[in-house]
Amino acid sequence: MTEPGDPRPLVNLEGVNKHFGTLHVLKDINLSVARGEVVVVIGPSGGGKSTLCRLVNRLETIDAGKITFDGQELPAEGKALARFRSDVGMVFQSFNLFSHKTILENVTLGPIKVRKVSKSEADKRGMELLERVGIASQAGKYPAQLSGGQQQRTAIARALAMDPKMILFDEPTSALDPEMVQEVLDVMTGLARDGMTMMVVTHEMGFARRAANRVVFMAGGEIVEEAEPDAFFTNPRTDRARDFLSKIL
Ligand code: ADP
Numbered sequence: 226m227t228e229p230g231d232p233r234p235l236v237n238l239e240g241v242n243k244h245f246g247t248l249h250v251l252k253d254i255n256l257s258v259a260r261g262e263v264v265v266v267i268g269p270s271g272g273g274k275s276t277l278c279r280l281v282n283r284l285e286t287i288d289a290g291k292i293t294f295d296g297q298e299l300p301a302e303g304k305a306l307a308r309f310r311s312d313v314g315m316v317f318q319s320f321n322l323f324s325h326k327t328i329l330e331n332v333t334l335g336p337i338k339v340r341k342v343s344k345s346e347a348d349k350r351g352m353e354l355l356e357r358v359g360i361a362s363q364a365g366k367y368p369a370q371l372s373g374g375q376q377q378r379t380a381i382a383r384a385l386a387m388d389p390k391m392i393l394f395d396e397p398t399s400a401l402d403p404e405m406v407q408e409v410l411d412v413m414t415g416l417a418r419d420g421m422t423m424m425v426v427t428h429e430m431g432f433a434r435r436a437a438n439r440v441v442f443m444a445g446g447e448i449v450e451e452a453e454p455d456a457f458f459t460n461p462r463t464d465r466a467r468d469f470l471s472k473i474l
């Protein structure tokens with residue numbers, strides 16, 4: 226967790242541009258995320274939302290502009306990059322759990338390997354986190370024995386186990402059966418209430434309304450509109466946002 230009282234943004238993007246070959250995927254992106262803030266990113270497919278997440282985590286490099294995290298430019302490589310990555314949790318649409326490790330082992334692997342926490346300490350903390358996401362009773366099972374919702378909650382516990390300063394969520398409920406979406410959103414809403422800094426790409430507008438401090442609408446590689454959730458959903462300012470909302474609501 227970070228200190229919500231600190232006025233400096235946790236993440237700041239200035240004039241960020243990204244191309245894939247000749248495709249201009251992100252165009253002059255300016256965006257900052259405050260400590261403890263929950264920013265929901267929405268918009269049509271292909272608009273650059275996943276690329277934005279990957280840039281913030283430095284899974285991709287930028288072509289132009291500047292990204293800072295906690296006041297520092299993102300490290301380019303080596304130990305500094307590994308340390309930075311461990312400060313930023315990432316939860317994807319596909320849960321990416323290790324299939325041959327138990328639920329608890331999936332959660333404790335990072336702390337033991339990267340943070341050099343002892344196994345007994347990691348196990349204790351891991352069980353607390355599984356409790357927090359409501360699946361402590363599944364700790365000894367393997368991912369394939371769990372529902373999609375339970376697997377995604379494991380992935381959230383795994384991210385939390387590294388004590389991240391921020392968690393990026395890229396469509397965390399898109400691969401789930403409808404009846405499992407809410408249990409994952411409930412965990413995320415709890416994190417938001419507890420002050421976790423979050424950037425969340427999602428089509429779940431109910432979650433955006435409940436949990437977001439700010440909605441960022443992206444289309445065609447640009448931030449088209451940014452607003453408080455109520456204002457955005459009741460009165461979008463741009464035609465593109467209105468058109469998008471009319472299709473999904
Ligand atoms: P979104 O998440 O909003 O659907 P993405 O960030 O995944 O959008 O993609 C934005 C654009 O960049 C799309 O046109 C996509 O095809 C393209 N793109 C994404 N990743 C790559 C890549 N690694 N190589 C080439 N093109 C990519």
Ligand code: MG
Nearest residue numbers: 274275276395
């Ligand atoms: Mg995407």
